[in-house]
Amino acid sequence: MSDHVWYSGGRVFTGAASVPWAESLVTRDGRIEFAGSDAEAAVRCKHGEADVLRVDLDGRTVLPGFVDGHAHVLMTGEAGLRAHLTDADDPRRIRQRLREWAEANPDAPRVLGRGWLFSAVPDGRPTRTLLDDMIPDRPVYLDANDYHSVWLNSAALTELGITRHTPDPPGGRIVRDPVTGEPTGHLEETAAQHLAWRFLAETTADADRDRHLREATTAYLSSGVTCAVDMMLDEHGLATVDRAEREGTLDLRMVGHWFVPRGPDPDEQLAQVRHAADLSARHRSDRFRVTGIKLVVDGVIDGCTAAMLKPYADGDNADPIWDFDSLAPVVTAADAAGLQVALHAIGDRAVRIALDALEHARRINGPSLNRHRIEHLEYVDPADVPRLAELGVTASMQPVHADPAIRDNWAAMLGDERAERGFAWPEMTGAGARLVLGTDAPTAPHPPLPNMYIAHTRKSALNPELPALQPHLALPLLAAITHGTADSAWACHAESALGVLRPGLLADFVVLDVDPFEGEPDALLRARVLRTVVGGRTVWQA
Template sequence: MTTRTLYRNARIFTADGPALAEALIVDGERLAHVGSEADAREVLGGDAFSETDLGGAFVMPGFVDAHTHMVMMGETMQKVALRDAGNLEEIQLRLKNAVAADPAAPRLLGSGWLFSAIPGGTPTTEMIDAVVPDRPVYLDANDLHSVWVNKAALAEMGIDKDTPNPLGGIIERDPETGEATGLLHETAMHQYAWPTLASLTSDQERDAQLATAFEHYLSTGVTSGIDMALGEDELAAMRRALETDGGTLPLRINAHWLVAPSENHEENLAQVARAAELSREVNTPWLRVVGIKIIADGVIDGCTAAMKEPYSDGSNADLIWAPEYLNPVVAAADAEGLQIAIHAIGDLASEVALDAFEHANSVNGPRDRRHRIEHMETVTPESIARLARLGIVASMQPVHADPAVQENWRAMLGDDRIERAYPWTEFTDAGAVLALGSDAPTAPHPPLPNMYIATTRKSALDPELPANLPKYSLELAAALGHATRDAAFSCRREHELGRLAAGMLADFVVLDTDPFVAGVDSLLTSSVALTVVGGEVKFRA
């Protein structure tokens, strides 16, 4: 007989209505009861059970990070942290200190630098070589859509003045000499930097990176994640972890296979076929391949997002996926029953994504699809209405709206478009499902500060900064629901994840502070006391 556990004396936010419960029963991996303690004891009857008094603590469903990159997150935690480096001198100092700490390291990796910290917003090889000239240096931008490198790294990747720009990518060059200046955007990073570094990374290192991500997620209350850039190396690491843990994982992963852009239709459709094969092959309660990920454009900070109107400097960016290549891929994936997630930050890109979804509907007929658009930092009211009508999930990340990382973002647009940035409530008012995540490691992964930004539009990095368009802030209960219940809906697991109710999986979190009582500012100081996944305690403070 399975031993049941009664968790009592708690304030339980169920994400399943306005009422708070006070007790829950864990029976194996699922919940047998959520409600009053008196009713819980009646359900238990004469059966044997253990009892945990939570001392009036706040309990909620485990967070379902609706957009993350698991292995990359663990890898980034081992890199030199640059997000809070406010200027070039500070960046250079951190690089020098990293070399001093490990003089024998064959190369140096960093992550998180902001364009606003670089003079003129234009990084160069010389800026790195001034302090680290003797080994390759790779520095990921905060948004992970550009990488800044030194001359040794360019040589290691085999990039010179004759190296062509790949489809959808840019190698920044000196306008007079044509030499690469040290900044790779979008698919130039994917096709040169990522494969080079991947070839130098062992399976053991990837396993450790994934374990690091699991550890940090559990300690901050995340019990499920939707991985948005799965490739062969990442999937292999996850499958090794699954085998090592006897068919389970520390938390649940639902993954989207990354489809790289090509002007070869057969090559594109072959990638869809691989994703469909994996969706049938990798389908456990702990690890599932559920769909594909398409990156339709870039980011506003690097002026690579596809906009309907030019940037403040008069430039604009092309789509990474032109419609004549995008539409067949979306239709083919839709026909296979795969969920399709399209990265679209620019308002033009979101229109093109919606066109592709409408094309799939017309080709394959109506049904419940749960397709998604990721980010939508700028989007027209017309696109929001169309998204809601089509039943597309709006997958967004409050942490990207943090005022501390908005200076360059706003400067690149420079007009009234900044007054409708990250318009979360416009989506919910239109009737769309809003799923909240972190996009780690492009942004900090902890969900509680993310919820602070969602409910205040203020900065979790510097709370003294003025709020970023507070008219778009969410009520606390709504924000928590979007990060649990609706995130579970976005990966077709709402029947077992994201809510606390009898029959649901016992994935829940105990916080040391009740934000409904202490106020939303407490989200910046609260911590996780207990994380339970599938009925098992996976983290205890």
């Protein structure tokens, strides 16, 4: 394809304040050269010259490419190759899915699945004995839908060497039988990371990781995402992305946050910050950048591992993975090194700890231009909402986690009026904070248009027949799309290149078969991506 292309006859939402809507886009050398009327574009392109390729949009709608503000790219590719369990709503269906996967992958040394829900497990307690009855002869590793715990059978526990004597890692738990003390097969938080995930990472071949990246890239590009902010970059993922970039096959732009796990050695955590700073200095292309670190302050409400100011419905509560005393030095060091800090904080206690740590860093280092961010913010104490804007903290949130189809267990765990203030996106923007929307894939579906539907309606993309939950917290569609494009680009320091279709910026955009701004909101669920353009080049086409 020519590097000078005129896309004409469309309805183009540019996102730019000066020219928010256009009929034509002209791209040259990977960037937007012009956005405006067809007549002006015809004059500029001197239509008929051999070096200008004209593409007729035929009235289709064009949007800036979505920037998924919170994703796990390689995990999304790998998840697509596992047994899918999110809609397996009881043990019988889980058994069916696992056996189908095992039969389809007879040479796989392990049975791998993802997406199980606590509501699908008897009493919400996953056990090895239940899995042993389903798959007795191969190790089974099943990631929960929220990716904060792993469910194992006995063969997997044996393979990992986990016994009643294995200690819990800091910030995690090997769930044990209260009578015998034997592990039940359920690993929570850092126990899942350090014991199960680390083992699986060490046994995964580079060729498989390359395949995971290809799977994820196709999934994202075909759904309209042109850039993803990866929130759990490690050595394996870094090497995989590096290979793709060197080989010229990295069609999806990526921005990485180096994952710093909670461990027993504070010096090692500070060493990880220095390593991230080195990576940030070395990886600065427009295709792949390392911009900061990621810290997981607490768990999730569904599993009752999120740190709350008041107990859960059963009277229990969870300690944070990072308390203030352990978190503040790492955040302060990262801020001083010029790194962007992304803090996973779902419960209100964890959000407060995260804000306190960022406030401490500002007190030590002075005001920051690093655009620090808190991820998820599913329930925030009203007293802490204004602090986001006061500290310049971006609220990075995921409408897909508010889908009414998966909210019952979430609300039941809280068990009180707190559920009515969950996922309060307008509270964040109303207080003056920058809001960024993403999906957190693979903990939730990655396509951005259904994500926008939930943000705009507070209804379910999984089951649109369900009534809206908290419709007063819905966002205007234009605002939602801006939070998923221009604001997401700003939040990862890419506003001078992405998120808006303005002359001089990179030509990253998508062409849809329907106009989501006209008609009923469910057009967002019907819309298909016809073309995805990254850097002026069509990288996916229906």
